[in-house]
Amino acid sequence: MPTTLFKKPNGLTDKKFHYCPGCGHGIVHRLIAECVDEMGDTNNTIICAPVGCAVFIPNYFVYDSIHCAHGRAPATATGIKRTHPDKTVITYQGDGDLASIGMAEIIHAAARGEKFTTVFINNGIYGMTGGQMAPTTLPGMKSTTSQSGRDPKLNGNPIRICELLATLTGPAYIERVAVDSPAHVIRAKAAIKKALQYQKEKLGFSLVEVVSSCPTNWGKTAVKAMEFVKTDMIPYYPLGVYKDIKEGK
Amino acid sequence: MAKVLMKGNEAVGKAAIQAGCKFFAGYPITPQNEVPEYLSRELPLAGGTFIQSESEVAAINMLYGAGGSGARCMTSSSSPGIALKQEGIGYCVFGEIPCVINSVARGGPALGTIQPSQQDYNQATRGGANGDYHIPVLAPASIQEAVNFIKEAFEIADVYRTPVIVLEDGLIGQMMEPVDFDVPVKKREHTPKSEWAMGYGNGNPHLIEGIVMDAPMCEKKNRRFFKEKYEVIEKEEVRYEEYMMDDAEYAFVAYGSSSRICKTAIKTLREKGIKIGLIRPQTLWPFPQVPFQNKNIKLFIDIEMNMGQMVPDVALAVNDKNKVKFFGRCGGMIPSPEEVVEATEKIIGGAK
Numbered sequence A: 001m002p003t004t005l006f007k008k009p010n011g012l013t014d015k016k017f018h019y020c021p022g023c024g025h026g027i028v029h030r031l032i033a034e035c036v037d038e039m040g041d042t043n044n045t046i047i048c049a050p051v052g053c054a055v056f057i058p059n060y061f062v063y064d065s066i067h068c069a070h071g072r073a074p075a076t077a078t079g080i081k082r083t084h085p086d087k088t089v090i091t092y093q094g095d096g097d098l099a100s101i102g103m104a105e106i107i108h109a110a111a112r113g114e115k116f117t118t119v120f121i122n123n124g125i126y127g128m129t130g131g132q133m134a135p136t137t138l139p140g141m142k143s144t145t146s147q148s149g150r151d152p153k154l155n156g157n158p159i160r161i162c163e164l165l166a167t168l169t170g171p172a173y174i175e176r177v178a179v180d181s182p183a184h185v186i187r188a189k190a191a192i193k194k195a196l197q198y199q200k201e202k203l204g205f206s207l208v209e210v211v212s213s214c215p216t217n218w219g220k221t222a223v224k225a226m227e228f229v230k231t232d233m234i235p236y237y238p239l240g241v242y243k244d245i246k247e248g249k
Numbered sequence B: 001m002a003k004v005l006m007k008g009n010e011a012v013g014k015a016a017i018q019a020g021c022k023f024f025a026g027y028p029i030t031p032q033n034e035v036p037e038y039l040s041r042e043l044p045l046a047g048g049t050f051i052q053s054e055s056e057v058a059a060i061n062m063l064y065g066a067g068g069s070g071a072r073c074m075t076s077s078s079s080p081g082i083a084l085k086q087e088g089i090g091y092c093v094f095g096e097i098p099c100v101i102n103s104v105a106r107g108g109p110a111l112g113t114i115q116p117s118q119q120d121y122n123q124a125t126r127g128g129a130n131g132d133y134h135i136p137v138l139a140p141a142s143i144q145e146a147v148n149f150i151k152e153a154f155e156i157a158d159v160y161r162t163p164v165i166v167l168e169d170g171l172i173g174q175m176m177e178p179v180d181f182d183v184p185v186k187k188r189e190h191t192p193k194s195e196w197a198m199g200y201g202n203g204n205p206h207l208i209e210g211i212v213m214d215a216p217m218c219e220k221k222n223r224r225f226f227k228e229k230y231e232v233i234e235k236e237e238v239r240y241e242e243y244m245m246d247d248a249e250y251a252f253v254a255y256g257s258s259s260r261i262c263k264t265a266i267k268t269l270r271e272k273g274i275k276i277g278l279i280r281p282q283t284l285w286p287f288p289q290v291p292f293q294n295k296n297i298k299l300f301i302d303i304e305m306n307m308g309q310m311v312p313d314v315a316l317a318v319n320d321k322n323k324v325k326f327f328g329r330c331g332g333m334i335p336s337p338e339e340v341v342e343a344t345e346k347i348i349g350g351a352k
């Protein structure tokens, strides 16, 4: 009898991801689907797509879904979760979406302790629109709107979302993970699962920030992009648990 | 049932609950604050959710999620707040979300004034979201009518899966009038939410769509909306009142508060021998056409609390812009019946 060691999660459709080689979006999609499957919620989940490269999320998941306005997914998810308190509700958002145009919505959803889970992809750049500066673009990092590298004096400083949201009382769980290595991917999956578990226990808002890659707009190969996550992104965006109400943190 | 004396804004809140509204999100702004205040207290008692959102932008995007999940939902705001909601309204249109937007207009632009105005006629009927779309706009002229229209708005929203705007002005929101909350509103058949809303897909995914893959699909969707929604709404949902039009040679055209002022002016003008009546659109989109085909009318005199935003709609309906005249006050100023009488006499040259 052959045993299945690896298969596509039930939560994913058969559509091929349109993401560039070396992009973190595909990895994180898979992790979400695996966690939801394992929790038995494949037919009980609603996912909110962002405006950004992941806008076509509804093509990839078998869940009910919605294309949210740019940055507004936390407000839309609030309306969904309050209507369906027993569904698992997820927003999936990039750094332009969440940390720039949607900053008010994420802070207030977190502060209200809305019982949904946000998966926040920090790739330090605007992917979909072609590599403009994001609120998370590192000092010195080049983008199409900071062509000599981000100068904090001119372009302002990056924003660390986990640290910022962890000051609030509403969130139940906040962790920053990365997907640059197999070990980190495994850790990322555990964090997503924990966040979903906290949602299920109705403990409050949960967020997992994933330090990710955008080889296309970073002007790097897939491999070099992952190295950059390790050498530059993670030191600026330290991994770890920022809030865990079960642990009194 | 006996009538109760109630403030317009509170009556709107009560009507929403009666209509089965289960989700409300809104941000404070004068002159509609009594709507969220009332609902914050009463909606939870009726098993609904009240959220004071961080902004008007968030409120409409909350409706996008709640309505998209099948909840009867409403937001309420006033002029600058409605301006902020526009992008979200576009998503609600494209995603086919039944929802009600209560809009209590004040003087503008910008912060303008908090006094009542009708300067948001274009904002309501033309909208500020991107793309081709229409939204039904109901314009009550009394608190009783506001109550009835709020209830009807929920029905229309469900039938066509569209946002519906109830456009009032601060006068209707702030004054008190006796209201009968038992005037029946016809329950209408519509596609059950279990067939389209989020949370009912069960592995057969329900998608609330904000983007389509390519231009031909986007055009097709636009054309479907025009054929299946807007053409039908234009046929089925037009509402208007004709007042003293039987023998009229002149007609005021006015909606909401200004129509009440016209009714008072008509009395004076008729005493002076001027045969004038009133055409009162109750829906601003779809805009009534039939009453403007009246060949006995020499002049249609549009009276608004703005600079004449409805004039193009009247001129199109009359199909002769020379027959359309205008008088109005704006920026939160309310014309007195005497002013309207005087302006009318000037317009028609004292002719009988």
Ligand SMILES: Cc1ncc(C[n+]2csc(CCOP(=O)(O)OP(=O)(O)O)c2C)c(N)n1
Pocket: A051, A052, A053, A054, A070, A093, A094, A095, A096, A097, A098, A121, A123, A125, A126, A127, A128, A129, A134, A214
């Ligand atoms: C209101 C509005 N402003 C701007 C845009 C254009 N826009 C589309 S995607 C995007 C940025 C997305 O970047 P990010 O959130 O970092 O996601 P990524 O593409 O990197 O995954 C912008 C600005 C839009 N769609 N809507």
Ligand code: SF4
Pocket: A018, A019, A020, A022, A023, A024, A025, A053, A123, A127, A128, A213, A214, A215, A216, A217
């Ligand atoms: S542009 Fe960047 S974020 Fe978008 S799919 Fe490509 S690598 Fe991923």
